[in-house]
Amino acid sequence: MKKILILVISTILPIFAFLIAILVAVMLVLDFFGSSTTDWYVKDNIAYASDYKNALNENIQNGYVPLERILYFYLSRDDLNFSKIYSDNLDTSLKRMKPISLVCSQGEYKNFAICNELELKHSNQIDEYQQKIFNKPIDFSKIAVTSFFMEQRYVFGEFDVHQAWDFAAEAQTEVMSVCDGVVEKVSFTYQENVPDTAGGLGNYIVIKCNMNEEIYKITYGHLYPNSKKVNVGDIVSGGQVIGSVGTTGYSTGNHLHYQVQLEDNSYVDGMSLIDFSDGAELPPYHEDYLPGTGLDPLF
Numbered sequence: 001m002k003k004i005l006i007l008v009i010s011t012i013l014p015i016f017a018f019l020i021a022i023l024v025a026v027m028l029v030l031d032f033f034g035s036s037t038t039d040w041y042v043k044d045n046i047a048y049a050s051d052y053k054n055a056l057n058e059n060i061q062n063g064y065v066p067l068e069r070i071l072y073f074y075l076s077r078d079d080l081n082f083s084k085i086y087s088d089n090l091d092t093s094l095k096r097m098k099p100i101s102l103v104c105s106q107g108e109y110k111n112f113a114i115c116n117e118l119e120l121k122h123s124n125q126i127d128e129y130q131q132k133i134f135n136k137p138i139d140f141s142k143i144a145v146t147s148f149f150m151e152q153r154y155v156f157g158e159f160d161v162h163q164a165w166d167f168a169a170e171a172q173t174e175v176m177s178v179c180d181g182v183v184e185k186v187s188f189t190y191q192e193n194v195p196d197t198a199g200g201l202g203n204y205i206v207i208k209c210n211m212n213e214e215i216y217k218i219t220y221g222h223l224y225p226n227s228k229k230v231n232v233g234d235i236v237s238g239g240q241v242i243g244s245v246g247t248t249g250y251s252t253g254n255h256l257h258y259q260v261q262l263e264d265n266s267y268v269d270g271m272s273l274i275d276f277s278d279g280a281e282l283p284p285y286h287e288d289y290l291p292g293t294g295l296d297p298l299f
């Protein structure tokens with residue numbers, strides 16, 4: 001009897017621990033424990049990558065909508081196109097993504113099953129206008145997004161998941177610091193503006209910024225030879241020009257590799273931190289949240 005009991009416990013306990021581990025992992029992914037510094041990202045995105053990039057490139061000057069928000073609607077009704085969903089989710093005067101319940105109060109979305117109150121509550125969708133803390137790293141009227149955060153892609157015949165953003169632009173387009181910070185690293189070993197399939201970020205600059213009690217480490221890669229405007233230890237301010245676009249390092253054309261990490265080196269969606277509004281003030285509350293409209297903030 002005792003033996004059977006030990007056997008049962010020794011079998012069940014590891015399975016139980018394993019299930020708990022999975023549950024914790026899922027909760028972490030769903031950001032159950034809070035302190036979200038970025039928007040969501042979609043892990044398996046290869047099927048959506050090109051449609052999403054087209055939508056980004058048509059709308060990016062008016063603000064950023066993460067793929068996860070697009071898919072929230074698209075997976076409910078796949079006859080909608082990405083670009084339409086993207087623009088429907090943007091407040092073009094504030095240049096910010098709309099709160100989910102506001103989108104759901106508009107037009108055809110009202111009738112979507114995913115727009116009923118219960119679905120929204122469990123959706124993990126952002127239901128507020130978010131305050132953004134970064135400047136633009138580059139003039140978005142001069143770029144094309146060629147790779148988004150966590151995009152699955154093939155480069156030089158190899159599969160990778162890209163933990164940054166790539167903005168294609170003409171060589172020597174100005175690159176700006178996204179925040180007030182200190183220059184941590186400046187590496188300009190490439191003298192010619194040509195790719196290097198051996199790998200690497202080419203000429204690059206790393207700047208550390210301390211904002212909202214979070215330390216961000218921002219890497220600007222593939223910069224043009226001799227374009228550096230800063231040195232290690234320099235104090236820079238957001239919007240300050242630090243270098244220019246090139247195609248040095250592991251690159252297939254002139255572009256800025258814009259990568260954001262936290263202090264523990266984990267990667268975050270650098271686009272979700274950028275303020276596209278050019279100073280437009282956020283409203284203290286949205287008129288649709290007034291009592292009696294049936295639209296209350298969800299959290």
Ligand SMILES: [Zn+2]
Nearest residue numbers: 164165166257
């Ligand atoms: Zn890149």
